[in-house]
Amino acid sequence: MEIDSFNDIETCGVSASDTDRIEAETIEDLKAHSQQPIPDPVQWLQAEKTGSLFLTKLDDILSWARKSSMWPGVCFTACCAFEFITTEASRFDLSRFGMEILRASPRQADLMITAGTLTWKTAPKIKRIYDQMAEPKWVIAMGTCAISGGIFASSYSVVPGYNRIIPVDIYIPGCPPRPEALIHGIQMLHEKVAKGTLRQG
Numbered sequence: 001m002e003i004d005s006f007n008d009i010e011t012c013g014v015s016a017s018d019t020d021r022i023e024a025e026t027i028e029d030l031k032a033h034s035q036q037p038i039p040d041p042v043q044w045l046q047a048e049k050t051g052s053l054f055l056t057k058l059d060d061i062l063s064w065a066r067k068s069s070m071w072p073g074v075c076f077t078a079c080c081a082f083e084f085i086t087t088e089a090s091r092f093d094l095s096r097f098g099m100e101i102l103r104a105s106p107r108q109a110d111l112m113i114t115a116g117t118l119t120w121k122t123a124p125k126i127k128r129i130y131d132q133m134a135e136p137k138w139v140i141a142m143g144t145c146a147i148s149g150g151i152f153a154s155s156y157s158v159v160p161g162y163n164r165i166i167p168v169d170i171y172i173p174g175c176p177p178r179p180e181a182l183i184h185g186i187q188m189l190h191e192k193v194a195k196g197t198l199r200q201g
């Protein structure tokens with residue numbers, strides 16, 4: 001039987017000298033065809049450099065993280081609260097913005113959505129809740145009562161706008177504003193936060 005490769009040795013009876021010769025020829029043949037390094041078939045290092053590496057500013061990535069993880073606190077002072085609750089529920093679904101959980105503690109919240117009329121009697125409590133919220137923090141005035149006191153503006157007992165006691169970032173008109181309007185206001189706040197810088201805190 002003709003023996004023409006090193007792989008055939010084990011299956012055929014051959015002399016020791018033939019085994020040595022065939023082994024040497026095989027090795028020489030492999031050396032002759034192995035003069036260049038074989039390139040890595042998966043160029044993962046190069047691919048990562050060109051396809052996955054991106055550069056950005058610390059300001060941009062921090063603002064992106066802030067706007068994508070806002071946690072609203074509970075501030076239900078009157079009837080606008082029901083529109084807010086509807087906005088949280090499945091039909092409108094604030095979890096699309098990572099905001100589905102209302103924080104019961106101001107220390108875990110960075111967004112106050114003022115859903116309702118504010119009276120002077122309640123105002124000190126709302127101000128204390130705002131002061132206890134984590135920095136940086138934002139406020140959305142929801143509805144005409146929150147903006148200016150609404151139809152109760154001339155009342156002796158109603159605060160004519162939350163901005164008398166705390167700073168307000170976004171105003172949403174309506175009595176009450178619909179969930180779509182609240183979502184639009186939230187998106188406006190996200191844009192504002194996305195343009196923020198570290199220097200503003």
Ligand code: SF4
Binds near residue numbers: 116146176
């Ligand atoms: S704006 Fe209208 S719905 Fe909202 S709290 Fe005032 S009266 Fe109620």
